[in-house]
Amino acid sequence: MMCAALLSDKSEKIIIEKNAKPGRKIYITGKGRCNLTNLCDKNEFIDNVVGGGRFMYSSFGRFSNYDVMDFFESHGLPLKVERGNRVFPESDKSADVIDTLRRACRENGAAFMYESEVKDIILNEDRDAVCGIRLSDGTEMEFDNVVVATGGLSYPSTGSTGDGYRFARTAGLSVTKCYPSLVSFKIKEEFCAEMSGLSLKNVSISVIKDDKEIYSDFGEMLFTHTGVSGPMILSASATCSINAAGARLVIDLKPALDEEKLDERLIRDFEADRNKELKNVLRGLLPASMVPVFIGKLASAMAGAGMKAKGGMSLSETIAETKANSVTAEERREIVHLLKNFDMNITGLGGFNEAVVTKGGVDLKEINPKTMEAKNIKGLYFIGEVLDVDAFTGGFNLQIAWSTAAAAAADISAGCEEE
Numbered sequence: 001m002m003c004a005a006l007l008s009d010k011s012e013k014i015i016i017e018k019n020a021k022p023g024r025k026i027y028i029t030g031k032g033r034c035n036l037t038n039l040c041d042k043n044e045f046i047d048n049v050v051g052g053g054r055f056m057y058s059s060f061g062r063f064s065n066y067d068v069m070d071f072f073e074s075h076g077l078p079l080k081v082e083r084g085n086r087v088f089p090e091s092d093k094s095a096d097v098i099d100t101l102r103r104a105c106r107e108n109g110a111a112f113m114y115e116s117e118v119k120d121i122i123l124n125e126d127r128d129a130v131c132g133i134r135l136s137d138g139t140e141m142e143f144d145n146v147v148v149a150t151g152g153l154s155y156p157s158t159g160s161t162g163d164g165y166r167f168a169r170t171a172g173l174s175v176t177k178c179y180p181s182l183v184s185f186k187i188k189e190e191f192c193a194e195m196s197g198l199s200l201k202n203v204s205i206s207v208i209k210d211d212k213e214i215y216s217d218f219g220e221m222l223f224t225h226t227g228v229s230g231p232m233i234l235s236a237s238a239t240c241s242i243n244a245a246g247a248r249l250v251i252d253l254k255p256a257l258d259e260e261k262l263d264e265r266l267i268r269d270f271e272a273d274r275n276k277e278l279k280n281v282l283r284g285l286l287p288a289s290m291v292p293v294f295i296g297k298l299a300s301a302m303a304g305a306g307m308k309a310k311g312g313m314s315l316s317e318t319i320a321e322t323k324a325n326s327v328t329a330e331e332r333r334e335i336v337h338l339l340k341n342f343d344m345n346i347t348g349l350g351g352f353n354e355a356v357v358t359k360g361g362v363d364l365k366e367i368n369p370k371t372m373e374a375k376n377i378k379g380l381y382f383i384g385e386v387l388d389v390d391a392f393t394g395g396f397n398l399q400i401a402w403s404t405a406a407a408a409a410a411d412i413s414a415g416c417e418e419e
């Protein structure tokens with residue numbers, strides 16, 4: 001829609017959409033509010049593009065976040081900027097973004113064809129130029145230019161089912177392997193389910209693979225039935241999705257204190273609550289639903305260190321009921337260690353049906369970054385998430401879609417002017 005809205009008004013243009021309505025994915029963006037771009041500078045934008053940052057230089061330079069804001073505001077959609085420079089419609093309604101785009105397309109003379117699925121792209125005999133498309137019902141339509149904006153594989157219920165990758169491959173272009181990104185991690189340990197819904201704020205995480213730290217961050221995360229999610233985990237998935245399976249996630253629950261300071265704090269807490277059971281003292285340090293899980297992990301560590309259960313109780317129960325004043329220095333050190341290194345095993349990523357974006361796609365080597373045209377096929381363009389470009393959350397993924405759309409529109413329009 002952005003491409004059609006920006007194309008020369010001299011060109012005939014038609015948007016072919018397989019759904020009954022356009023922009024179903026936009027509708028669910030930003031929790032229904034659509035974080036449509038980010039008001040950062042160019043370097044920050046490029047830094048937030050995880051894969052394909054260099055590729056984005058030219059198209060972002062030509063149609064930046066400021067141009068996106070201008071576009072929407074000049075088409076009657078007031079915007080606002082929130083925490084983290086995230087830009088939203090003032091109305092907080094993603095539907096208003098879709099309506100604005102649809103109106104801009106109509107005003108620019110673009111027609112819409114709904115419930116029409118493109119099955120194939122038709123090339124000339126030499127396979128070096130586009131001739132048109134074929135719909136699923138067999139209808140063939142001739143075009144000088146075809147812009148593939150079919151999205152990735154995430155949330156397939158919105159219509160993005162990866163058709164563009166097939167179009168690219170059939171046209172002889174390479175497509176890199178696709179992974180879900182901005183997605184949860186699946187965790188081996190079943191204790192995540194016990195803490196499902198618990199959000200941890202101001203904690204640090206590290207992702208460790210083969211003894212190397214491959215990601216670290218500070219912020220907020222969430223436990224789910226099958227693992228972990230939340231802002232930090234989504235960002236981690238964008239950076240290390242390919243390596244995630246088999247890695248270890250280590251949470252520092254007290255990042256503001258080093259081990260020595262934390263030990264001093266525990267000594268003070270245990271002294272102040274000397275007759276309380278450990279499980280109750282730990283409630284002052286951890287969220288309530290985490291305490292039994294923490295004690296369970298502590299029991300595994302202490303069993304390894306030779307601690308024995310008492311009086312017919314399990315080791316976890318023994319630890320939970322230990323009085324604060326009888327916790328030994330060694331036991332306290334285990335507690336400190338676990339508070340700083342609460343670890344679990346990542347078995348893989350959540351699926352495409354819950355991933356915000358797809359990592360991977362049409363190989364950038366095949367595409368001219370200034371125009372989005374396939375280098376070897378005249379008139380065939382790829383824009384948006386179908387390309388092997390992905391970014392962190394914050395409005396950057398839609399900015400990729402807008403900038404690449406504008407690049408294709410400018411190139412096609414320049415061709416129309418020449419004619």
Ligand SMILES: Cc1cc2nc3c(=O)[nH]c(=O)nc-3n(C[C@H](O)[C@H](O)[C@H](O)COP(=O)(O)OP(=O)(O)OC[C@H]3O[C@@H](n4cnc5c(N)ncnc54)[C@H](O)[C@@H]3O)c2cc1C
Pocket residue numbers: 016017018019022023024025026028029030031034035036037116117118119149150151152154155158159160161162163164355356357383384385386394395396397398399401
């Ligand atoms: C839950 C969620 C929240 C998100 N929130 C944000 C956010 O707040 N900010 C942000 O920047 N990004 C966000 N994103 C990512 C962003 O929505 C996508 O990166 C962006 O929509 C990609 O745009 P696109 O035009 O390339 O593809 P899409 O938006 O996926 O659009 C592709 C369109 O092509 C149609 N189509 C596909 N195949 C065919 C075919 N064969 N024939 C005809 N039509 C076809 C589909 O029906 C669909 O309408 C979010 C994504 C999700 C899933």
